[in-house]
Amino acid sequence: xxxxxxxxxxxxxxxxxxxxxxxxxxxxxxxxxxxxxxxxxxxxxxxxxxxxxxxxxxxxxxxxxxxxxxxxxxxxxxxxxxxxxxxxxxxxxxxxxxxxxxxxxxxxxxxxxxxxxxxxxxxxxxxxxxxxxxxxxxxxxxxxxxxxxxxxxxxxxxxxxxxxxxxxxxxxxxxxxxxxxxxxxxxxxxxxxxxxxxxxxxxxxxxxxxxxxxxxxxxxxxxxxxxxxxxxxxxxxxxxxxxxxxxxxxxxxxxxxxxxxxxxxxxxxxxxxxxxxxxxxxxxxxxxxxxxxxxxxxxxxxxxxxxxxxxxxxxxxxxxxxxxxxxxxxxxxxxxxxxxxxxxxxxxxxxxxxxxxxxxxxxxxxxxxxxxxxxxxxxxxxxxxxxxxxxxxxxxxxxxxxxxxxxxxxxxxxxxxxxxxxxxxxxxxxxxxxxxxxxxxxxx
Numbered sequence: 418x419x420x421x422x423x424x425x426x427x428x429x430x431x432x433x434x435x436x437x438x439x440x441x442x443x444x445x446x447x448x449x450x451x452x453x454x455x456x457x458x459x460x461x462x463x464x465x466x467x468x469x470x471x472x473x474x475x476x477x478x479x480x481x482x483x484x485x486x487x488x489x490x491x492x493x494x495x496x497x498x499x500x501x502x503x504x505x506x507x508x509x510x511x512x513x514x515x516x517x518x519x520x521x522x523x524x525x526x527x528x529x530x531x532x533x534x535x536x537x538x539x540x541x542x543x544x545x546x547x548x549x550x551x552x553x554x555x556x557x558x559x560x561x562x563x564x565x566x567x568x569x570x571x572x573x574x575x576x577x578x579x580x581x582x583x584x585x586x587x588x589x590x591x592x593x594x595x596x597x598x599x600x601x602x603x604x605x606x607x608x609x610x611x612x613x614x615x616x617x618x619x620x621x622x623x624x625x626x627x628x629x630x631x632x633x634x635x636x637x638x639x640x641x642x643x644x645x646x647x648x649x650x651x652x653x654x655x656x657x658x659x660x661x662x663x664x665x666x667x668x669x670x671x672x673x674x675x676x677x678x679x680x681x682x683x684x685x686x687x688x689x690x691x692x693x694x695x696x697x698x699x700x701x702x703x704x705x706x707x708x709x710x711x712x713x714x715x716x717x718x719x720x721x722x723x724x725x726x727x728x729x730x731x732x733x734x735x736x737x738x739x740x741x742x743x744x745x746x747x748x749x750x751x752x753x754x755x756x757x758x759x760x761x762x763x764x765x766x767x768x769x770x771x772x773x774x775x776x777x778x779x780x781x782x783x784x785x786x787x788x789x790x791x792x793x794x795x796x797x798x799x800x801x802x803x804x805x806x807x808x809x810x811x812x813x814x815x816x817x818x819x820x821x822x823x824x825x826x827x828x829x830x831x832x833x834x835x836x837x838x839x840x841x842x843x844x845x846x847x848x849x850x851x852x853x854x855x856x857x858x859x860x861x
Contacts, residue, residue: 418593418594419440419441419592419593419594420440420594420853420854420855421438421439421440421592421593421594421595421597421853421854422437422438422439422440422851422852422853422854423436423437423438423439423597423627423846423851423852423854423859424436424437424439424849424850424851424852425826425828425846425847425848425849425850426482426484426848426849427452427482427848428448428828428829429826429827429828429833429845429846429848430830430831430833431452431453431829431830431831432450432452432453432518432829433450433451433452433453433480433481433518434447434448434450434518434519434828434829435447435448435449435450435481435482435484436448436599436629436828437484438571438590438592438597439506440569440570440571440592440593440594441569441570442505442506442507442569443506443507443568443569443570443571444486444506444507444508444509444568444571445508445509445510445511445568445571445573445588445590446484446487446508446509446510446511447510447511447513447588447599447629448511448512448513448519448520448601449481449510449512449519449520449521449522449523449526449532450516450517450518450519450520450521450522450523451475451480451481451517451518451521451522452480452518453517453518459478459480470494471492471524471525472488472489472492472493472525473492473493473494473496475522475525476488476493476496476498477496480521480522481522481525482848482849483496483498485498485499485504485506486499486500486501486503486504486505486506486508487501487508487510487526487527487530488500488501488525488526488527489501489502489527489528490502490503492525492527500527501527501529501530507568507569508530508568509530509531509532509533509568509573510523510526510530510531510532510533511533511560511573511575511588512532512533512534512538513578513585513586513587513588513599513601513602514535514538514578514580514582514583514584514585514586514601514602515534515538515541515542515545515582515583515584515672516580516582516602516672519601519602520534523555523557524552524554524555526555528554528555528556531557531558532555532557532558533557533558533559533560533566533573534557534558534559534560534584535559535560535561535562535575535583535584535585535586536559536560536561536584537583537584537704538582538583538584538585539557539559539584540583540584540703540704541582541583541584541672541674541700541704542557543703544699544700544703544704545671545672545700547699547703547720547722548696548699548700548720548722548723549720550671550696560573560575560586561575562575562576562577562586563575563576570592570593571590571591571592572590572591572592573588573589573590573591574588574589574591575587575588575589576588576589576616576619576620577609577612577613577616578600578601578602578603578613578616579603579604579605579607579609579610579612579613580601580602580603580604580607580806581607581670581672581673581674581675581676581805581806582672582673582674583674583675583704585601585602585603586601587599587600587601587603587616588601589620589623589625594854594855595626595627595854595855595857596623596624596625596626596627597625597626597627597628597629597854598620598623598625598627598628598629598820598822599629600628600629600630600631600816601631602631602633602806602807602829603631603807603808603816604805604806604807604808604809604812605617605808605809605812605815605816606646606647606808606809606812607646607647607675607805608647608648608675608679609675617816617819617820618819620819620820621819621820621821625820625821625822625823626822626823626824626854626856626857627822627823627824627825627826627854627857627859628817628820628822628824628825628826628841629825629826629828630813630816630817630825630826630827630828630836631807631808631828631829631830632813632827632828632829632830632833632835632836633806633807633829633830634807634808634809634810634813634830635810635813635827635830635832635833635835635836636830636831636832636835644809645799645805647676647679647805650770650799650805651679651680651683653797654667654683654768654797655683655686655687657766657768657795657797658687658689658746658766659687661743661766662742662743662764663742663743663763663764663765663766663794663795664738664742664743664745664747664760664763664764664765664766665687665689665745665746665747665765665766665768666746666747666748666749666757666765666766666767666768666794667680667746667747667748667749667767667768667769667770667772668748668749668750668751668767668768668769668770668772668773668785669748669770669771669772670771670772670773671696671697671700671750671772673771674700674701674704674705676770676771676805677697677700677701678701678705678707680746680748680770681701681707681709683746684746687746688744689743689744689745689746690710690733690744690745690746691709691710691745691746691747691748692709692710692711692712692733692738692745692746692747692748693709693710693711693712693747693748694711694712694748694749694750694753695711695713695719695723695726696720696723696750697748697750698710698711698726698730699722699723699726708729708730709730710730710731710732710733711726711730711731711732711733712732712733712738712747712748712756713727713732713734733745735759735760738760739759739760739763742760742763742764742765750772750773751772751773751774751781751785754784754785754788755788757788757789757792758788758792760792761792764794765789765792765793765794765795766794766795766797767789767794767795767796767797768797768798769785769796769797769798769799770799771799771805771806807829813836814838814839817836817838817839817840817841818838818839818840820841821840821841822841822857823841823842823856823857823858824841824842824843824844824857824858824859825838825841825842825843825844826843826844826845826846826859827843833845842858844859846859
């Protein structure tokens, strides 16, 4: 019988996870994104990616590891990496959600290799392509929660993960001799926490040999110790704007569709009209069917799919907002930051809700703060990003105890040694090293 092999290409000391599980000639790979390094990002808008050389450049820049049997020989050019054509492996790639550190490099995978994305995630990817935020280099396959599919002799069952991005999933992998669960990014303090906890109860009934778990908040720099739930954030915005004469402005990520929908609901609670940039309005309509008012910024480039929005969406003008700022809550992305000067002289409250730029100390972040302050507005931020996107240490410990795997490996963390699981043996793998999984133990 073939023994199950596990290789951690990347993700054992930070973001940009790439992990493979192989049994015989069948292989599944989990996630395929670049590390989140905003202060050292090569493609900064000045240095532009080269289309023809995008695979070779990405490997040389270490945006993606040189995984054998994944890239076409044509794209690899002269790099000494085993190509898809030269490999005997039957490979499929699973993407847990559409945040860039998990999927930014999927366009570089050979088109013959299936890449699986949850059907809601695939719907979002198509919308992002339509507004020119993602490029359509290849086709993708979809999956649904709890529906098992096969990659050769390997069975894969996706489970719901409460993360802000649509279609977020963890994966149960079953081979002839082992059972592995890769959690993907997950939290238990979002508005869908009951659903996430119910999934955990299901997983707790299974015998899992290896748990590969998102341990982001074990890094002190990523978790300040401040306990904030998703509901706390919306309640805080409500408290700031309720009965306020100020214009409300918020900046959030257009891939976090659930949060977009919740902000729209919050506007209704406040009695304010939430106004969106056309790209965001388009994504909301495609994902939820909700048609929202738009704020038209004439200077921006408008993709073809947005041209008709002036006719079939309510358009809110600068004059409308200036006349009654207390009636509006407007979404603003960093690229359109200077459009806020249309509202100079008005009282304003700006809420930075995990949109780009994310990191304090980054030049773009400071520019955003400076512009808001020049307008004499109050700048509000929720410094602990991971209070919104990742489980707290206490919840992480509870998950590990419930699943009760033989071995646990922490990923997506700068300090995996802080995990300290109670009832599982923690293993610290070296990257780019094959390990045999036998009776729940990883061995070289």
